[in-house]
Amino acid sequence: MRAEILKTYKLFINGQFPRSESGRYFQIPNPKTKKPLANVSQASRKDLRDAVQAARKALPGWSSKTAYNRGQILYRMAEVLESRKPEFIDEISKMTGNPKKAEKEVLTAIDRLVWYAGWSDKYQQILGTVNPVALPYFNFTLPEPQGVVGILVADELSLIPLVSKLAPAMVAGNTLVMIASEKFPLSAITFAEVIATSDVPAGVVNILTGFKNELIPHLAKHMDVNAVNYTGTDQALVKLLQEEGSANVKRIIAHPEPKGEAWLDNQKAQSPYWINSFVEMKTTWHPIGV
Template identity: 50%
Template sequence: MKRIEVLKTYKIYAGGKFPRTESGRYYLALNINGEPIANMCRGSRKDIRNAVVFARRALGAWSGKTAFNRSQILYRIAEVLEGRKSQFIEELILQGMTKSSALKEVESSIDRIVYYAGWCDKYCQIGSSVNPVSSSHFNFSTYEPVGVVGMIAPQDTSLYGLISALMPIIAGGNSCVLLANEKMPLCAVTFAEVLHASDVPGGVVNIITGHISELIKPLATHMDVNAISISNLPELKREIDLYSVDNLKRVRSYDVNWNSKGNQALHYITDFQEIKTTWHPIENIGGATSTY
């Protein structure tokens, strides 16, 4: 009699923990031959709501860290991913990639994390400005995080696209609720284990697996989500735009080949930043003007 393999059940990642989905449901992740390779939690509306609560709770501490400290934490993610490279290669092969392609994807993903780690303490210097004004004020503008970002992972890539879209969001001090690739979810949930071991505070990144069609609406209509990021899903753009109207969420829809090195750039960070302008009065004594 042929032995029945015991498939691993991958849990969701929310609030720095690995709970089972509130719904108790699961679905099968399949390999390229249509054979089951894992049980995946099938997330629900309640899981999305819980994840947003965790993301909002974590936002203040994460955005309040020094930019250099965020850079250190992102670099630590790259270090831990480097140490678990063989596991990610194996999972990519299970999902249909060749060994050489899988190795290239994992190494490119590590390099991309390092790229955004380097930007954490630099993007404000480049994008901020001191503005000329006609009154007795210093006037300067700088970036601050938009808040909680809902992200729908690219459905055409398992690891590289996820990292390429996620890293600029958290590099800029935002927190994130991420819907994993529905058909190739293994790397997303294993990457949650990397985040958990990398000094990333619980709740900064929350990863929900399940059917995208069931999870888009509760994420995009949630009033405590400030922005939405989608990649290579033009068929969902109009639907998400309509859902996002009520609280005027910022929607960023990318139609890009994440495998290209040209698709790592500063603007992916600033897409999820607000510009804060400060007016600071200058003392004017006896009609004298400032010499600053």
């Protein structure tokens, strides 16, 4: 019998897969056998700072891509995910012990990427406005990216909370530092392989695995992070984000919903207003005259 090649799960920073500079790892258990399923990199503060730096560097390029191009890249991610469907279902099942739900999750993730890909050149037309000012100016308001956005991925499921936040943040032109689910980190890193092979420029998405308690304070304090997005009901955590984030007036976007199975519900877990929570509004007064 052939021995299986086991995968090393590393971080995803600046388009590469480094181990944590700290050399640390943690293990997640097979829910059935309770034996360790894999070693996962335990990111450090330094890894987080590297990720922020990579995201900042990638921002001008990504945010100035055409909407059409960003849409194409998101669509490409859906294509690549589709072709690797069985692998994801298998991997998620290993973590959760529930293959049926895993399949539903992967299919929803693919469809959700396609859904947001289609929004790339439309959300501006829904969220932006032309404003009828009483002066001789052409005045318009357009959504622009917030910048470098930290995303705390909900722990409840594996792939779908990550994709559900990544897609609206990316499509709006932000660059991301994501802290993966602590409970189900494996498919986050495997999804990084999808990102890495879908023409997403290096640094646009960075994914860290590790302990949230350790990483979140550093993310909240980081002066080069523009926003932190959290889904959940931990008020103490939101308090910490706001308090530490106030140092540079971070946008702390905290949504109590969705929870659990609701992540799979298109009515509850995808919306152009999720894109809206990843944008700034810029208003321009352009002169009219001869």
